[in-house]
Amino acid sequence: MLKSKLVPGHPRPPQYPQPTRIPGPCDDCKFLNGIGYNPHESVCSYYYQCFDNNGVLVPVQRRCPFGLFWDQGDLTCKNAAAVDCATDPCKRSPRSYGAPENCRAYWQCRWGRTVRAQCCAYSHRFDRTRGCIYDNSCTVPCPPNQPPRPDVCNKRPYPQDQTQYYEDIGQGRTILRRCAPGTIFVPAPTCRCDRGTVVPPMPWECKPDLYFPFDNDLLDKADDKTPAFADRVTIDRSPRNGAVGGGAARFNGNAKLLIWKYANMEFGSKFVIRLRYRALPSSNASLEEGIITNSDCRLPCSVAISYDRQDNTTTAKIRTEGTGVVRSLLAHSPGWNAVEYRYDGNRLTFSLNGNSQSLAATGNIVKVPAALQIGTGCMGFSPFTGLIDELYVYKCIP
Known part of the structure; x- marks a missing residue:
């Protein structure tokens, strides 16, 4: 945990709550691609999907195909004999x-x-x-x-892998889902996962898993169109803000943008964040301000970029299964700061305005049951006051 730095005359900043998890089917659910999952309380072949509705998780009961049980560990339906169901x-x-x-x-x-x-x-x-x-x-x-095929298929193939597919979940949102083991997605005529022959995948290209340009809105422009929960974040399009494309996300010291897709996600050993940020005047200097973190109020983060007003530094932090916690610290500059956070399984390389530091780190990034939080943090961080622009997240090395 980062140590608090209290300044006389400045009280400790408030800690802002995570989106509500109503006790019930969605309590402590496990997230994948922005949707939470929990086993049914009594029937092994049933499970719950939990959808974010304005910060509240709403459960929808689902049923596995005939002969399959829900496996909460792998978040998929499997042959009953392969699943140890508590009920x-x-x-x-x-x-x-x-x-x-x-x-x-x-x-x-x-x-x-x-x-x-x-x-x-x-x-x-x-x-x-x-x-x-x-x-x-x-x-x-x-x-x-099987349920009848819908007149209009709400799914489409994922070009790089036949065992995955995109699904339209409404309100312009699309998620990437995985078929049950031994099946592939067949768009026509079934619009579902069936047994079939896997063909060689298309040539692979490292693309952003998340991209927020923040020019006119708070929407992800990457292929997955990941939903985000925004609280008091605004778009600043003032002529002198210096943002690429004219717009930037403004965080006023009590704002946040949460990406639930990354809760409990396996980041693995390849992870890159690119962004630009500009700190704005603030009376709060007691804690490092979270620019992007995945901490919650119970567990420390495994990925973080933070800004310290007292020391005028920017810090990158990673927690891996092989090395533990590694921190890299570089001097912050007035105005806009260009950041790249790159982990390749062997080293954490942190770059700030062309200056870089590379530190040894090995193993997969530790999985944390918290959203990726932009402009805020919980354990050891205070909310950020400033602008954030051109945010990219990769689960590969571009």
């Missing part, structure tokens, strides 16, 4: 048990866990005591039919 009925009784959504379907138990889904014969239903019994009213398809 597996086979842990309490060795008897096979029925599937509530289909009278012919049932789950088979072996060695105290569910191993596979089965179907009774046509016109037979499953009874946990007697097994498959005759019932001429039980004529539903089993395995259950």
